[in-house]
Amino acid sequence: MPKPFTPKVITANALLEGDVIYLADNGWTRQLAQAEVFTDEAHADLRMIEAAAQTGEVVGVYLADVTLEGSTPVPTHFREDFRARGPSNYAHGKQEQF
Amino acid sequence: MYHYTDFDDAFLKERNAQFRAQVERRIDGSLTEDEFKPLRLMNGLYLQLHAYMLRVAIPYGTLNSRQMDTLAMIADKWDKGYGHFTTRQNIQYNWPELRDVPDMLDALAAVNMHAIQTSGNTIRNVTADHFAGAAADEVADPRPVAELIRQWSTDHPEFQFLPRKFKVAVTGAKADRAVIKAHDIGLRIVKRDAEIGYEVVIGGGLGRTPMIGKVLYDFVSSEDLLPTLEAIVSVYNLLGRRDNKYKARIKITVHENGIEDIRARVDARYALIRDQFTGVDQQMLARIEADFAQPSFRKADVTPFHNTYQHDPLFRSWADTNLAAHRNPDYAIVSISLKAHGKTPGDATSRQMRLMAQIAKRYGHDELRISHEQNVILPHVHKGDLPSVYYALKAEGLGTANIGLISDIIACPGMDYCALATARSIPIAQEIATRFDELKLEHEVGPLKIKISGCINACGHHHVGHIGILGLDRAGVENYQITLGGDGTEDAAIGERAGPGFSAEEIIPAVERIVLAYLDLRNDPAEEFLQTFRRLGLAPFKAALYPEAPAQKVRENAA
Numbered sequence: 046m047p048k049p050f051t052p053k054v055i056t057a058n059a060l061l062e063g064d065v066i067y068l069a070d071n072g073w074t075r076q077l078a079q080a081e082v083f084t085d086e087a088h089a090d091l092r093m094i095e096a097a098a099q100t101g102e103v104v105g106v107y108l109a110d111v112t113l114e115g116s117t118p119v120p121t122h123f124r125e126d127f128r129a130r131g132p133s134n135y136a137h138g139k140q141e142q143f
Numbered sequence: 144m145y146h147y148t149d150f151d152d153a154f155l156k157e158r159n160a161q162f163r164a165q166v167e168r169r170i171d172g173s174l175t176e177d178e179f180k181p182l183r184l185m186n187g188l189y190l191q192l193h194a195y196m197l198r199v200a201i202p203y204g205t206l207n208s209r210q211m212d213t214l215a216m217i218a219d220k221w222d223k224g225y226g227h228f229t230t231r232q233n234i235q236y237n238w239p240e241l242r243d244v245p246d247m248l249d250a251l252a253a254v255n256m257h258a259i260q261t262s263g264n265t266i267r268n269v270t271a272d273h274f275a276g277a278a279a280d281e282v283a284d285p286r287p288v289a290e291l292i293r294q295w296s297t298d299h300p301e302f303q304f305l306p307r308k309f310k311v312a313v314t315g316a317k318a319d320r321a322v323i324k325a326h327d328i329g330l331r332i333v334k335r336d337a338e339i340g341y342e343v344v345i346g347g348g349l350g351r352t353p354m355i356g357k358v359l360y361d362f363v364s365s366e367d368l369l370p371t372l373e374a375i376v377s378v379y380n381l382l383g384r385r386d387n388k389y390k391a392r393i394k395i396t397v398h399e400n401g402i403e404d405i406r407a408r409v410d411a412r413y414a415l416i417r418d419q420f421t422g423v424d425q426q427m428l429a430r431i432e433a434d435f436a437q438p439s440f441r442k443a444d445v446t447p448f449h450n451t452y453q454h455d456p457l458f459r460s461w462a463d464t465n466l467a468a469h470r471n472p473d474y475a476i477v478s479i480s481l482k483a484h485g486k487t488p489g490d491a492t493s494r495q496m497r498l499m500a501q502i503a504k505r506y507g508h509d510e511l512r513i514s515h516e517q518n519v520i521l522p523h524v525h526k527g528d529l530p531s532v533y534y535a536l537k538a539e540g541l542g543t544a545n546i547g548l549i550s551d552i553i554a555c556p557g558m559d560y561c562a563l564a565t566a567r568s569i570p571i572a573q574e575i576a577t578r579f580d581e582l583k584l585e586h587e588v589g590p591l592k593i594k595i596s597g598c599i600n601a602c603g604h605h606h607v608g609h610i611g612i613l614g615l616d617r618a619g620v621e622n623y624q625i626t627l628g629g630d631g632t633e634d635a636a637i638g639e640r641a642g643p644g645f646s647a648e649e650i651i652p653a654v655e656r657i658v659l660a661y662l663d664l665r666n667d668p669a670e671e672f673l674q675t676f677r678r679l680g681l682a683p684f685k686a687a688l689y690p691e692a693p694a695q696k697v698r699e700n701a702a
Contacts, residue, residue: 058190060169060170061240061241061242062194062240062241063190063193063238063239063240100175100176101172104190105176105190123558123616123620124616127558127559127567128192128193131193132193132559132560134487134569135487137223139193
């Protein structure tokens with residue numbers, strides 16, 4: 046029996062800065078909260094193809110699992126949590142902006 | 144210090160120009176990421192979890208003040224105002240932007256530095272004893288031969304695509320401060336009769352299959368060293384496994400073939416290539432040795448040291464902990480701790496880097512070293528200057544008196560930065576240091592090395608920590624395994640796994656239980672942690688670690 050498709054976002058690193066980025070409705074965002082959330086596998090696959098083709102802007106595109114708190118995506122794995130917030134030893138990553 | 148020749152300067156300029164063009168071609172779309180990645184890695188540029196990371200070579204950990212100032216300038220101009228010193232005696236910048244990297248490399252080249260072979264399946268930055276040229280117990284300074292090996296290995300056409308990365312470490316003393324037995328090749332300078340030569344150890348390494356290196360030759364003459372190294376790496380290049388990344392290091396090659404078989408192959412290869420080494424390398428070595436001439440030590444009053452030692456207990460504590468014996472009794476080797484309690488091990492701000500450069504220039508014959516334990520060394524400081532050095536360091540947060548103690552922790556970047564990591568290392572190190580500072584037990588516990596890795600690759604050397612901590616991902620949760628009894632010295636040993644791992648919340652109390660058990664178990668305060676462990680074995684520490692668990696259960700879980 047195929048594994049049920051759980052909510053996901055598309056993430057990558059920006060080519061120039063290396064920043065963690067997420068695919069949003071209208072391009073890439075640095076905020077996970079603004080990411081487009083995929084609950085339909087076919088739609089996610091289609092958007093992955095589009096995202097991975099943007100080789101002049103992004104590096105290492107992949108799908109990351111999230112859960113939804115209301116409509117806000119939240120990482121399910123601690124690695125994605127750090128990618129979304131920045132390193133935990135100094136407040137000098139993305140957490141500076143929150 | 145080694146001084147670059149015109150050839151060295153031209154080589155770096157050409158190499159940097161080449162990389163600048165490659166970066167431009169990646170940005171304008173002429174190169175794909177697949178095409179660009181091996182090129183950036185050949186220049187020390189990784190893409191990590193949150194940003195690019197540039198790893199800069201500090202060959203054998205030696206720097207002068209101008210170079211340290213440049214590292215500070217780079218941190219301010221192109222990064223976030225700090226750098227991270229690593230167990231390979233390198234510095235890493237965690238936040239560079241791709242288009243700035245060629246400028247960073249040019250700035251490094253201006254002070255005879257580079258990032259070549261700090262990545263990739265090639266011979267990496269050669270490391271050495273951080274007390275080189277100063278230690279009282281030294282047979283000879285290991286840096287000239289380390290520089291010779293750097294020159295021999297840099298862009299060596301045969302060794303750019305080895306089965307895996309290849310690490311060489313050199314020590315010139317019997318006391319091994321370079322962890323040579325955990326390297327692909329470890330060299331120890333030895334004296335036979337009056338002749339200086341090298342004990343050659345191969346096949347050591349940590350990672351998922353930790354192994355202690357084996358002696359390939361107990362004495363290789365200076366003239367035969369490079370041909371021997373060439374023969375070893377050639378044999379590995381041919382024989383090393385390329386079918387499985389996890390079995391590709393030379394430690395596996397040695398393990399699978401046996402040291403006798405490898406020795407026979409190296410002997411055969413050596414016989415074939417020996418004539419290609421016509422003695423030019425020995426002329427180069429002589430020139431390099433002249434560059435590493437000892438500074439002219441001065442005669443001066445050491446009374447200020449003794450007076451301050453008597454009257455300032457903080458200075459006394461620092462002196463007792465952070466100074467090592469220099470070959471000149473009027474001098475000391477100063478270890479500057481980059482492990483202030485609660486801070487990130489190995490990090491230095493640009494202000495701190497500049498201060499260390501100033502101190503080195505004024506009091507330290509313009510020499511600095513980076514240790515594999517992620518601290519900074521001033522190898523030659525006159526004892527009369529030590530109070531001034533200490534108070535200057537203290538004012539900038541660099542006066543922590545903890546070298547070799549429980550808070551002097553090696554920690555890899557872990558999942559806070561590294562794309563390969565499976566758990567965090569730094570916060571665990573920060574919490575352990577803070578906990579034992581609060582308990583005021585650090586000095587009572589005495590010498591104890593804790594080493595933490597955030598994944599099985601063991602960049603934090605946890606296998607050779609007296610207490611080793613390995614961070615793993617267990618079903619989406621950070622989990623930390625403990626090993627005990629590891630040792631990175633001349634008596635090198637791989638630590639024994641203690642049992643089931645601990646969560647991030649449980650690991651600090653677990654370490655505390657081990658340390659309190661040691662305080663109970665030791666014969667007297669002079670018996671160090673490792674001695675107690677070797678006398679009693681794992682059992683009493685395991686009992687302290689898992690007080691609730693029946694012995695059988697512990698055994699099952701550890702299996």
